[in-house]
Amino acid sequence: MIPLMDLIDITNINMYLALTAFIINMLTIVAGCYYFKEGKYIYIFLNLGTLIASLIVILTSDWVIFLVAWELVTLFTAIMIFRKDFNLGVQYFLVQLAGTSLLLLAVAIIINHGYDKIGYLNEVSLQTLLIIGVGTKSALFGLHFWLPVVHSKAPSPISALLSGWVVNLGYILLARTLPGDNRLLFFLGVLMIIYGGLRALASGDYKLILAYSTISQLGYIALGLGIGSSYGKAGALIHILSHGLAKTVLFIGSGYWEQEYRGRVIFNFKKPFLKQPGNYISSVMALLSLMGIIFFPGYLSKYYLKYSLPGGFAGEFLIHLTGIVTFLYGFRLLWFAFFKDLGSNFRLNKVKIGDLTVLRSSWPQITGILIMLIVMLKPDLVYTRLVHGKPTLFTFHNVIILFADATTAIIILVIFKGIKKYLKPWPDFKKIFRALFVRVIKLSRKLYRTLDTEKVFEGYFYNFIRNLAAIIYRAVYVSFQFQLLWIPVIFLLLLVYLSLATANVL
Numbered sequence: 001m002i003p004l005m006d007l008i009d010i011t012n013i014n015m016y017l018a019l020t021a022f023i024i025n026m027l028t029i030v031a032g033c034y035y036f037k038e039g040k041y042i043y044i045f046l047n048l049g050t051l052i053a054s055l056i057v058i059l060t061s062d063w064v065i066f067l068v069a070w071e072l073v074t075l076f077t078a079i080m081i082f083r084k085d086f087n088l089g090v091q092y093f094l095v096q097l098a099g100t101s102l103l104l105l106a107v108a109i110i111i112n113h114g115y116d117k118i119g120y121l122n123e124v125s126l127q128t129l130l131i132i133g134v135g136t137k138s139a140l141f142g143l144h145f146w147l148p149v150v151h152s153k154a155p156s157p158i159s160a161l162l163s164g165w166v167v168n169l170g171y172i173l174l175a176r177t178l179p180g181d182n183r184l185l186f187f188l189g190v191l192m193i194i195y196g197g198l199r200a201l202a203s204g205d206y207k208l209i210l211a212y213s214t215i216s217q218l219g220y221i222a223l224g225l226g227i228g229s230s231y232g233k234a235g236a237l238i239h240i241l242s243h244g245l246a247k248t249v250l251f252i253g254s255g256y257w258e259q260e261y262r263g264r265v266i267f268n269f270k271k272p273f274l275k276q277p278g279n280y281i282s283s284v285m286a287l288l289s290l291m292g293i294i295f296f297p298g299y300l301s302k303y304y305l306k307y308s309l310p311g312g313f314a315g316e317f318l319i320h321l322t323g324i325v326t327f328l329y330g331f332r333l334l335w336f337a338f339f340k341d342l343g344s345n346f347r348l349n350k351v352k353i354g355d356l357t358v359l360r361s362s363w364p365q366i367t368g369i370l371i372m373l374i375v376m377l378k379p380d381l382v383y384t385r386l387v388h389g390k391p392t393l394f395t396f397h398n399v400i401i402l403f404a405d406a407t408t409a410i411i412i413l414v415i416f417k418g419i420k421k422y423l424k425p426w427p428d429f430k431k432i433f434r435a436l437f438v439r440v441i442k443l444s445r446k447l448y449r450t451l452d453t454e455k456v457f458e459g460y461f462y463n464f465i466r467n468l469a470a471i472i473y474r475a476v477y478v479s480f481q482f483q484l485l486w487i488p489v490i491f492l493l494l495l496v497y498l499s500l501a502t503a504n505v506l
Helices: 012-035 038-059 062-085 084-112 124-136 146-153 156-165 167-177 183-201 206-227 232-263 275-292 297-308 314-340 356-361 363-377 396-415 429-451 454-478 488-501
Strands: none
Touching: 012 038, 012 156, 012 232, 012 363, 038 062, 038 156, 038 167, 038 356, 062 084, 062 156, 084 124, 084 146, 124 183, 124 206, 146 156, 146 206, 156 167, 156 206, 156 232, 167 206, 167 232, 183 206, 206 232, 206 297, 206 314, 232 275, 232 297, 275 297, 275 314, 275 363, 297 363, 297 396, 314 396, 363 429, 454 488
């Protein structure tokens, strides 16, 4: 019989992560009690089940128990989504099932190499296998396609749980198994920061912006773990807390904004402070933390990540590039959703006291903000458990970098007028194929007049081109089921990388 303590790995880091899981789950449980009119107790049960399974994922050192616990997390969250949107629940479960298959394969190979317990993996090939294994479930770049769909369409408390906590489980596993740097994870992190930020910048849907922001912010965690230094890992682990709290607050609030304005288009938010002051203040402060503004936990985590990057031009360029991208979509969201109607927002004599339901429902968000402020005012509560030495957080150099990136982002937004009010997500395949159809029609008409081949061009060639273009458009842009086919494509590319790494080519 295996002693219980042999299956548990209790460290400062694991206890810190367990506390993070507890806080975020409790906030989403309370928020769900206010949000859901029916099935509150079922939601509480499923959320508590997610919490218990998450704690097992964090604390266990046994691979089998870890896999079972993570699948319980998947099962509980999938049932939550099933109850509100069956089709969305099926899509989420299918993607997670595909990710589980890759993870099972990776773990089986790792165990076969003699790693019976969860711990550091010294071989680069095994590290790469594990990154592939957790890639789908934790939305690494290339396997992230499901996250914007699920997180933007799920009910807000469930979106808060998914974005604020559940997607972090894969990165927690990587933090426990990567002993040093990993170039693949580093580059994937950079791509996630830039790609997610640009997609958030191009959207006008509040929840979709938050979903793409999750991809971008997860990129910071992947970046820190890929760097592998003590500062890099500390930054990644602190960012799990700072991003988790901020995104939980924002997604909880998104449900109330959607109810208030009967939609999620940020350009339709009118007088938000007057209508929901608690939600307004907490949402603005959470966004400031995501951007890494001073006096918020996001600043603390990005401080460590910044100083873990390599020196020289490349490191400085990367610091400014990622910072500017984050400021771009952050400032754009702040302006259109919360500050554009500034003149009326702060005419406090117009506020009507009486809607206490809205104020009461905001207290989970306000609690999250208070925890964030405590972390920033007493950062030693966090970093002393993750890294040795006391950082000098508020230096002139840090403030100048922050100010320069923020100013650059504001100038870009002003020049491009807020990156256009109703800018659609790119690439706009619909426009591309529409232009292609027009050209094909014109060409076919010219050929028809010249060659008089009505049957060939109108009956076969034109229809073939039109149907082929429609299939491609659905496959890469519209149909979620077709997008599942990208999983083996990305998997094949990662296997090529794995084979090159094994052969010491990379």
